[in-house]
Ligand SMILES: Nc1c(NC[C@H](O)[C@H](O)[C@H](O)CO)[nH]c(=O)[nH]c1=O
């Protein structure tokens with residue numbers, strides 16, 4: 279029996295973080311959590327590129343570009359979509375999740391989904407370093423696990 283599991287420590291990996299500016303109060307905290315986790319596990323600051331996009335809707339197109347560049351061993355996506363008064367929320371959530379999901383299957387670069395989709399800004403803040411943890415650091419750990427797992431499966 280062979281078991282494959284990626285650990286979190288990396289020697290060298292170039293990682294991109296695509297982060298949405300919309301709800302920046304939240305996404306800045308997600309970014310802080312992601313950077314902290316990557317650096318704690320051995321990723322050099324020089325090997326991290328941060329790309330800001332206007333909102334979560336724009337994340338997939340930029341991820342596609344970065345994937346095609348072949349420059350990165352992993353891509354982290356971060357955003358915060360918060361329900362408003364209209365159905366706009368559903369369209370943004372659908373597009374960003376569908377886009378990132380499709381690219382995770384069809385692209386070459388490992389990719390993680392760190393986009394919060396919440397009913398309220400309070401729920402988002404709780405998941406960005408509040409009492410429900412920090413989704414940014416969670417998905418940063420996930421990308422390291424995926425990078426290491428792929429090395430084993432190659
Ligand atoms: N309402 C939220 C948005 N909306 C903006 C879109 O993502 C997009 O930037 C705009 O429609 C232009 O194409 N974005 C979020 O990230 N979070 C939201 O709650």
Ligand SMILES: CC(=O)[C@@H](O)COP(=O)(O)O
Nearest residue numbers: 360362363364365366367
């Ligand atoms: C998810 C959104 O785009 C949201 O902020 C829009 O709010 P509203 O539905 O009140 O226009």
